[in-house]
Amino acid sequence: DVKVTQSSRYLVKRTGEKVFLECVQDMDHENMFWYRQDPGLGLRLIYFSYDVKMKEKGDIPEGYSVSREKKERFSLILESASTNQTSMYLCASSLEVGGIGEQFFGPGTRLTVL
Amino acid sequence: TQLLEQSPQFLSIQEGENLTVYCNSSSVFSSLQWYRQEPGEGPVLLVTVVTGGEVKKLKRLTFQFGDARKDSSLHITAAQPGDTGLYLCAGRAYNQGGKLIFGQGTELSVKP
Numbered sequence: 001d002v003k004v005t006q007s008s009r010y011l012v013k014r015t016g017e018k019v020f021l022e023c024v025q026d027m028d029h030e031n032m033f034w035y036r037q038d039p040g041l042g043l044r045l046i047y048f049s050y051d052v053k054m055k056e057k058g059d060i061p062e063g064y065s066v067s068r069e070k071k072e073r074f075s076l077i078l079e080s081a082s083t084n085q086t087s088m089y090l091c092a093s094s095l096e097v098g099g100i101g102e103q104f105f106g107p108g109t110r111l112t113v114l
Numbered sequence: 115t116q117l118l119e120q121s122p123q124f125l126s127i128q129e130g131e132n133l134t135v136y137c138n139s140s141s142v143f144s145s146l147q148w149y150r151q152e153p154g155e156g157p158v159l160l161v162t163v164v165t166g167g168e169v170k171k172l173k174r175l176t177f178q179f180g181d182a183r184k185d186s187s188l189h190i191t192a193a194q195p196g197d198t199g200l201y202l203c204a205g206r207a208y209n210q211g212g213k214l215i216f217g218q219g220t221e222l223s224v225k226p
Contacts, residue, residue, distance in 0.1 A: 102162070
């Protein structure tokens, strides 16, 4: 059974803190993605990675960075958390970036920044 | 700018009713997917459509891709409480580098 896991289901941080969100997939997928999900806005792509140490900006990369040191692990970093980064964060992986490939999602991390 | 407009955003119906969710765009998509998300979980793929005019059925769910590949619909027949969840359409537009573009989502509640 394919699996994408995220390090925390719920996280509460203070403004200005550095925040790390971890994602691990066990499907040997090349491609991994970070989205944020907000009511009425759907999923918006923050960053994605198509190979180890490779990263591409998505639609809303400002205030975020990522790290992919190993194929199975993709980390999202909030350098200095702000209240407008309170959101649900979803990690996904896929075998292909384009085509008709399915994206497999983790359960999400609900981050609250106070 | 939202490339994929999904409607309605909220839908509350009684068990046994039929419903349709729409996903529209001015962009042409090479493929379109529908995902379903339950509370506390990530989205799970229901179907992928790739050919204009294509119709796919998954038990009581019918998915259609528009002839011009700019729109799609999801029709549920005789909805059940187990259909409750967030339905998301997602497409790959030709000018978006293969990235998935998501609609806003439709929150469906089916009451017994």
